[in-house]
Amino acid sequence: MYDRILVPTDGSDTSAAAERAAIDFARAHGSEIVVLAVGQPQPPIATAEAAMAVAPGIDDETLLAAANEHARRVAAAAHAAGVRCSAHAVLDYSPADAIVATAESRDCDLIFMGSHGRRGLSRLLAGSVTQKVLADAQVPVLVMRPKAK
Helix, strand or coil: CCCEEEEEECCCHHHHHHHHHHHHHHHHHCCEEEEEEEECCCCEEECCCCCEEECCCCCHHHHHHHHHHHHHHHHHHHHHCCCCEEEEEEECCCHHHHHHHHHHHCCCCEEEEECCCCCHHHHHHHCCHHHHHHHHCCCCEEEECCCCC
């Protein structure tokens, strides 16, 4: 039913739980996994003089290297479980947009992802990648929530 499953990862514990569940699901259904890790650069900041300043932060090369490492780690676990898998890493200011675009370009028929479960002010300030993917994806999205503590 689901031939190609997109598994976005950000390297967090929440993502790791979703990755393990996605690998088990893919193995049980004979599906292939497409892993995506998105490095999110800091956006330029407009100054009073209308010039653009780049906020100091982690450089793009370092972000992409970390994203590649996250993707490779998941791919190695999938391969060890006998699941076909390809790993991809990109830089994008909007991880949700990158996830939706990758699902379309890689012909994925399911997105299997974790949610940090932010609520209230933290959700308002941090936004919700999962919420945006749910709103924009053209394929089903399976969301793994963190366990209550």
